[in-house]
Every structure is written in structure tokens, then in C-alpha cells.
Amino acid sequence: MGQKRKHNSDTIEIATSLPSPATASNVLQGLLDINVGLIAVEADHSIIFINTQFLSLTGLATAQPGSFCGQTFSDLFPDAPIIADADTAQSASFTDAAGRPWAITWTRNPTGGWIGTLSPASAQPSALSDPGMTDDLTGLGNRVYLRHCFERLSRQPRAGCPDVVALYLDLDRFKPINDTFSHATGDGLLRKTADRLRSSLRQEDIIARVGGDEFVILLTGRDDAASEDVARRIAKLIARPFLVDGKQLTIGISIGLARLSPEAPCLDTVLQQADIALYESKNAGRGGFQWFQSHMQERLLDQQQIENDLKKAVLLEQFELLFQPQMLLDSTKITGFEALIRWHHPERGLITPDKFIHIAEQTGSIVPLGAWVLRKACETACDWPANLSVAVNVSPVQFEHESFINTVQLVLQSTNLDPSRLELEITETALLNNVDLVRARIEELRAQGVKISLDDFGIGYSSLNYLRQYPFDKVKIDQSFVREPLADQQASHIIGAVAQLGVAFGMNVLAEGVETREQLSKIRDQGCSSVQGYFLSKPISADAVDDFLKTTGGDAAFTTPPQEGEKEDDRQ
């Protein structure tokens, strides 16, 4: 037993000295595996037995139990007090290598030495025995348990508020798994997630499942860095593959952290802050964590204010449409304009769509707002020469709404615009969910003569398959591909490939964000058929369209794109 590293089989040999070797070996095996931290030392304090639970709680699970035999207890935990010889039972406290405090109760072993049982040093919340506090699915606590534990923590005597960090956790991509597989699979995944979460925590930490795929953890006695370590470890463990019902599942987790403070003195506030941080963490890209910061709250309040104002703005028509021309490269003719929305907020001034469209989508305001845009755009286009079309952006939420087809028909009827002059621009996001519905809508609209464009192509998922699967009239290559430095060969290859595919599928390929003559020339070489961007014109008001057309004569030849075969060098 004196050697430092030994196999478990050596430990079991102890049993052979007892009356019934087989039974004793079973008992010993049980003690090795039992869910209580146990240790036995000889009179000289050298370890003769230490079980798995003891090692895993004190962070020594890297080694097998047998390997500690022969070392003394203070070899393992230098700050542990020496066991007093006189007492029959005694308690002592010590810290492990990670600085965690523990209490150990030594009981004199009648055959010599002592037997120690391990318990956490801090006052523990009651074990999960009350069914009213237990989450049936995972065996974790529920909201009631969380509150109960928090109140216990608050009652502990201390100066100031308890040293608590709250973690709000939400699984990434859980819903698709629940939808794709059976709910039993989803439940199995939640159970295994709960196990992994629990394994990332100390015994005194508090964990509860508070919603479908939402969990809350309360950490005590940890500084910011230690709390981040926990969050990082959780994110890492949850991102590893799961096996459920013989299938491999992969998810992730996003985490928000907030510390109990005079500004957030109660459970509700600190949870709300952690939840706000979680929201930010999700937005910043999944699978990470964020601490709550006060500006997050301001931003959230700001967003709520915009939500409220948006509803009013639709009613009060605080919006304006601007129009940006599109040009066919071959003929240098203006073919139409894209309608772009601006919000003239009475207090905040001009607000661009990137600041409010996502909010309108979340709250549903996008439906009436989108209908207004469609009507306004079509009314405006009626004043233009009959060969010019108007392109209108349609949000996925709007496109999938049951009223959409009806709205388009009503607008076309009441404005009397030729349906072939209306182009609806949808983004890839619209194609991702509800494939059958979206496809049917596209076909129905096209049957009425309306044109459909795929907008912002190249960012996001950008499957080339979309071009084959859906009958688009036009594909618009995102401006980030055009604005990239001209030297970026990769962007250039992508544009070229998309242009070729577009031509092959009979689509018009438009490059967005063209700002310079060089970009225009490049785009042309790559086989794009149309362009849009500041090189032609910035978005202009409805009133300015007339002037723009007069100046250019509807022919943007003033931009003098290079002729076929002409090289950039020749023009300089």
C-alpha cells in the first residue's frame, strides 16, 4: 500500500483479510462507488481508502482511488488540521486545491485509524426532497426551489448582500430538435443537458430549470473570473455531441451573468439582468456568455420605446419611401427603382430600417407597415414611365402572413399598376422555414405577373440550391461582395459563379452597392446583368425621381461603362 500509484485491484485486496472475502469485496466496492465522500486513514494518518465521490468533489478525480494510498491526508490537503489523538469524533475544515472549503468529520475506526466523511463547508440549501420544488423531467429544482434557496442564502448573516452570481441559460437550436425528432428525444436531451450542467457545478451551487429549455444557476462565493470559468466550462460541455435514442444531437448554450448588488438586490432583479445579458449573448452569436451591463438595460428600454412608437408611427404615417435606381448594364437603361423606407421620428429624427424593421417583425407591426410600403410604392410607380418597375422589400414575417397575397392583389387593383412592374424582394431567411408555403406563394404571385427577386444573396446560408429550387426572376448579390477591395479574388469568383448560374437559370443578376467605376467595370466583366448603388445614384425622394429621369433621359449612359473587350488600362 506504500506505493504512490496502484491499480484499483490493489485496493480490493484489503478485503481478503476479512472473514468472507466475497461479501466484503462487494461492500468495499459499494463504498468505493457510494454517493458520499469517504476516506479511511491509519493511525499514522496515511490513507488506506478513499472513494470516488471524495475525489471528484475535491477535484482529484484525475487519479484513481488506489493511487492515493500511502499518502497522508495532509499531503493531499496541506491546510487540514492534524487529527487529534484523544477525541473519538471530531470535525475539521480544509480547502481543496481549487480553494473550495470543505468540512470533514473524523470518526475513530475501532480497528485503528479514522474514517472521515466529507461535507461542504457552507450552509447548504435543503436537498431536493419536496416534490413541489422539483422539476419532474430533469430532477433539477424548479422556480419555487430557486426562490426557496435564494431566501436561505439571504438569511445567512453577513455584511452587505449575499455573494451570489446568477446565470441565465438558454439552449441554442433546441426547438428544431424538438420539432424534427419526437418530444421524447427532446426530453431525453434536456435530461442529459441537466446532468452536464450539474456536473459543472459544486455541490453548494443552486440549479433550476425555469422554462422549456431555460435554466438558472446561482453561484456562491465566486469572483467574476471564477464565475466566467463556470460559464465557459458549461458552454464547452453542452457543445459536445449528445447521444439520445441512438441518435447524435448537437446543440449549444448561451449564458447571461449578473451579480447580486445594491442595484440588483433581490432575486427577481438579478434574474432579469441575467436574462437581459443572455439576450445580448444570443445576439452576439450563440454559444457564449455575457455579463449584464447597465447599457444593455438602456438599449432594451430603448427598444421597447421604439416598439411602442412604431405602432403609432404606422397609424400617423411617419414613414417616407426613397427610391434607388437600377440599371441594365447592356443597354445602360434605367429599368426601375427599389423603394427604401425611412422613419421620421418626431423626437429621434431620421431612423434607418436596420434600427426598426427587426423590432417590427418581432411585434407584428411589420404586417400593416409592409402593406403601407407596398401601397405607397405602387402609387408612386404609377407616375413613372410604363417601362419602369418598382422593387419592394418584403419581410419573411410579412411574406408568410396569411393576408399577404390578398394585400398584394388589393394594392394592384386599387392602384391599377401593371403586376409585371412590381418586383417583390425576399431574403433567404424567408426560404428557410415553411418551404412548401413559400414556394406556393412565389408561384401564385408569379402566375399573376408579379416578379420575385432573391435579395442579399451571398450572406447567411446562401445555398446555390435556392437558385435552382425557387423560380426567381432576379437574384441580387449582396453589396458586401461588391464593396470588398477589388483585389479580393474570392469575392470576385463568387460574383462570377452566381452570375453564371443566374444566366443558366434564366435570371437577371443584379449587383448591389456599386460605388465606383472600377467596381462597375469588374461587375460587368463577371457577367452580372444589372447594377444598383451610389455610383448610379443614392436613394432619392419620390419627387426627385422625375428630375433624375429627365437628367439621364432614362439612359444612364453618362456612367460610360467600358465597352466589351476594353481594358481598364486603355481608358486611362
Next chain:
Amino acid sequence: MTDSDQELLRVVYFSRFDGDHSDAEMAWEIDAILEASQRNNAKVGVTGALIFNAGVFGQVLEGPIDAVEETFDRIQMDDRHDDVTILELGRVQERAFTNWSMGFVGADQMHAQLFDRIGSATHFDISNLTGVEIFEALYALTLKNEIAMRAA
């Protein structure tokens, strides 16, 4: 255990050691894994094989679905493993490994000597393994990875 009574699941996966480890730490780690594998897995009817070298593990687990999933998840909770990649997962009719075996497959002679005792303790015989297609791939991958690591 009568395997014919229940469906068997086999998972083959590959993982890396997190961070730098001394040979002594490696030896501890491998002892711990072997000990835990033999103790826990025999109880629940999970068998398989584990091959390792100085930086990576390749492991096969076979057994009843629930038991394999539980064993797999216990290993996932071990913070020291990284980059866990499942190479194969599926139901099988019979086991390729009826016991536990474990072997060092690194190219490094010093490590080979250090870890050889484990191979002999578990009757690890590489020639038994190479017949199994899945394991061949795992074996090649483990070896290749060590060579790449040493080159780096």
C-alpha cells in the same frame, strides 16, 4: 448478458487531451479511464476498446442503447477531453469487442514502453483489432494525429 434480447448501439469516437500533460499525468489519466471503464462498463454491459497515444484517444463503446449513451455522456462530462468527434454511430447485430481492451498505438518508443503494461494487462492485441474496419480507421487517425502533433 444475452445480446440477442436487445438492440445494441455502437459508437466510435475520437477526442483530444485538453492542454499539455506530462507522461505521469497521462499515465494517471489512462489508469483512471481503464479502471473506470472496467468497473463501470462491465456492470451495465458496455464493452469496447480504447486506443490512445500521447495526445488523443480513440474509443469504441458497444452495448445496450441506454447504457452506451450513459457511458458516453459520463465521458463527455470529463473536462479534460476536447474536440470530441463521433466517427460512427449506429445499431449493430453483434459486438466487435466482447471484452474491454486498451492499447497504446503511438509511434513513440518511450511512450510505447511506458504504456505497454496496460496493453498486456488487458490482453490488447492490435492484430485482433485491425480486422475490424471501423477500428482500422480510428487506429490510422490516432497515429496520424500523433505524427502531426510531433511535427508541429
